[in-house]
Amino acid sequence: MAARHLAHAGKDVCVLEASNRVGGRVMTLYDTSAGTPIELGAEFVHGDAPETTRLLDEARLITVPALGKQYRSDRGELSPQGPLWERLSKVFEHLDPDKKKDRSFQDFLDDKPGGARLKRERQLACGFVQGFYGADTTMISEKSLAQAGDPTEGAAESRRLVNGYTPLIDYLKRDVAQRIRLGVNVKRVVRTEDDVRVFDTATWKLVCTLATTRVAAAGFGLFGGLLMGNIFPAAFEVVPASARASAVGALNFCGALVSGFAALFGGLWKKSLGIDRLLTFTAVAYIVAGIALIIGIKVLFPRDQERIY
Numbered sequence: 001m002a003a004r005h006l007a008h009a010g011k012d013v014c015v016l017e018a019s020n021r022v023g024g025r026v027m028t029l030y031d032t033s034a035g036t037p038i039e040l041g042a043e044f045v046h047g048d049a050p051e052t053t054r055l056l057d058e059a060r061l062i063t064v065p066a067l068g069k070q071y072r073s074d075r076g077e078l079s080p081q082g083p084l085w086e087r088l089s090k091v092f093e094h095l096d097p098d099k100k101k102d103r104s105f106q107d108f109l110d111d112k113p114g115g116a117r118l119k120r121e122r123q124l125a126c127g128f129v130q131g132f133y134g135a136d137t138t139m140i141s142e143k144s145l146a147q148a149g150d151p152t153e154g155a156a157e158s159r160r161l162v163n164g165y166t167p168l169i170d171y172l173k174r175d176v177a178q179r180i181r182l183g184v185n186v187k188r189v190v191r192t193e194d195d196v197r198v199f200d201t202a203t204w205k206l207v208c209t210l211a212t213t214r215v216a217a218a219g220f221g222l223f224g225g226l227l228m229g230n231i232f233p234a235a236f237e238v239v240p241a242s243a244r245a246s247a248v249g250a251l252n253f254c255g256a257l258v259s260g261f262a263a264l265f266g267g268l269w270k271k272s273l274g275i276d277r278l279l280t281f282t283a284v285a286y287i288v289a290g291i292a293l294i295i296g297i298k299v300l301f302p303r304d305q306e307r308i309y
């Protein structure tokens with residue numbers, strides 16, 4: 001969602017995703033004998049959820065109230081779920097968002113908030129944090145959970161997306177699909193005043209950096225300038241004085257065509273390739289053109305070559 005906002009604001013974005021799919025804890029199974037989409041992760045829109053509701057309206061996705069009773073399955077045995085949310089709430093209300101020294105959720109549980117009376121609720125809360133947040137309770141912090149708000153808030157009043165949650169992910173993905181890089185497990189993000197560098201886990205290789213854009217832009221400017229700066233003097237070497245005005249006209253005409261198409265393709269490829277790669281490709285194209293020019297002069301124009309030296 002953040003990437004989409006930034007892209008809409010005209011920023012160049014890059015989404016790095018560790019797994020081979022986007023959606024994270026949202027995953028819908030469609031090909032099931034149940035005849036209805038089955039959610040492996042997020043399923044309900046809890047309470048009013050204004051931000052989610054706005055997005056669902058924008059994407060024209062329909063929700064229906066989640067009615068019926070809830071059951072839990074323990075080793076294949078179904079039993080009524082009972083008032084789960086109320087029970088979890090009794091533990092979560094002990095989380096302290098303003099605690100001076102942060103600690104793990106496990107340390108919070110080990111402190112036995114609510115005493116012996118809430119023993120079973122604490123076990124439920126532990127399972128909930130492991131499942132809902134996909135978190136290791138010894139690593140996730142109490143403060144982060146407390147500041148995220150009560151996850152059970154509004155949970156009693158839930159809606160379900162008729163076609164599953166995945167269409168919402170597809171909708172969010174639409175505008176940034178070309179800018180998503182899958183299989184990049186970010187290990188480290190280094191920020192300086194004017195640069196951000198992102199490192200990958202496996203190889204610790206630099207996967208994207210603002211500096212790359214700057215180096216690419218410098219390369220583009222330098223090689224572009226070198227090549228273009230030579231065009232007019234080079235033409236004047238071979239064009240007789242009487243035809244120079246026409247030569248300038250022809251060169252300007254070609255230049256306008258190239259600049260027009262460059263802006264067009266730059267705009268088209270900006271999103272899919274990214275500015276840094278676009279500038280790098282152009283800089284490389286200029287280097288190749290420069291080398292071709294030097295070789296061409298050496299091979300095809302030996303007399304000019306002699307004159308240079």
Ligand SMILES: Cc1cc2nc3c(=O)[nH]c(=O)nc-3n(C[C@H](O)[C@H](O)[C@H](O)COP(=O)(O)OP(=O)(O)OC[C@H]3O[C@@H](n4cnc5c(N)ncnc54)[C@H](O)[C@@H]3O)c2cc1C
Nearest residue numbers: 016017018019024025026041042043044131132184185186
């Ligand atoms: C079983 C279950 C049921 C749920 N039910 C509901 C529900 O009914 N209603 C509800 O509102 N919410 C529910 N949730 C919670 C909801 O799924 C999450 O709140 C929501 O998906 C959070 O979205 P997110 O993008 O912040 O994080 P996530 O969905 O967790 O996505 C994080 C993404 O970041 C990627 N990532 C992580 N680390 C790295 C790294 N180092 N480098 C690159 N990529 C990385 C992950 O692969 C993942 O794709 C449920 C969750 C679970 C697990």
